[in-house]
Amino acid sequence: MKRYKCLFFGTPEFVLPVLEFLYTGEDLLGVVTQPDKPKGRGLEKAPSPVKKWALSHGLKVFEPVKLKDPEFLKAIQSLSPELIVVFAYGKILPREVLEIPPEGCWNIHLSLLPKYRGASPVQWAIFNGEKETGVTIMLMDEGMDTGPILLQKSLEISAEDTSLTLLKNLSALSVIALREALSLWKKGDLKPTPQPDEGISYAPLIKKEDGFFTFEEPAERILRKLKAFSPWPGLYTHYHGKILKVHSAKSYPLTEDKPSGKILKISPEGILVATSQGAILLEEVQLEGKKRISAYEFALGQRLKAGDSLAL
Structure with missing residues (x-):
């Protein structure tokens, strides 16, 4: 089956299983991640887990402060990615980036959209006492988690689950969902479905x-x-x-x-x-x-x- 030339946008540690899957299953061109941030008592700048992983595998790393930066756009355009996969990157992609890959920009979102759009779906699902959540693979548009759905996988939330345990389970499920979505897409058996207007809720950044x-x-x-x-x-x-x-x-x-x-x-x-x-x-x-x-x-x-x- 055809391997896509991919770019990955992501930042935290829990996205690494998906990054590893793309590294072995597709032609991974590089990663885009958040710039180094101060950490610890000394407030020394530390790389994101995605950057550390990418450098250890000899991949190109991009850390744009602004996604509309002409130099950044020129750099990723020159790579000619066929697909961009986004997982907990931390910023909304502008139209200039969305239009680059012919197969589109796919986002992995940790809820059953349209429920819990936003930055912290796992935490708010637990806080609100939800019994079920899941993973949504969606085709990105310029809105916040508003694009059409490609594939969803559901997961039960147990009474013992914390945000850390649920995040780990959803990370593993994300690999399964992405593998299935890519396989169906390449066969022409996956069609984007617009999100319903009913059942929309939001999961704002935790304060x-x-x-x-x-x-x-x-x-x-x-x-x-x-x-x-x-x-x-x-x-x-x-x-x-x-x-x-x-x-x-x-x-x-x-x-x-x-x-x-x-x-x-x-x-x-x-x-x-x-x-x-x-x-x-x-x-x-x-x-x-x-x-x-x-x-x-x-x-x-x-x-x-x-x-x-x-x-x-």
């Missing part, structure tokens, strides 16, 4: 404040925040004017109403706290400026006891 919670929220909502927004921005609240991060927790039903934030029990298992609906067992926490410890150690250190309030 730091999305991880904040109070005990006035239901326990299940707090737990969904923990699963959705770890490792960043993480789940956190305020305690005596400082940030208290929650690294591990469980929700519990309550048979009677208790004031939100009231400590119901302290044990080696953790701190059981009432919420507006149900209770949450804090297992591992981290007070601002301190190391991560068990909630039981935190309770002992703060001299907390049942009946005290954490709603501070």
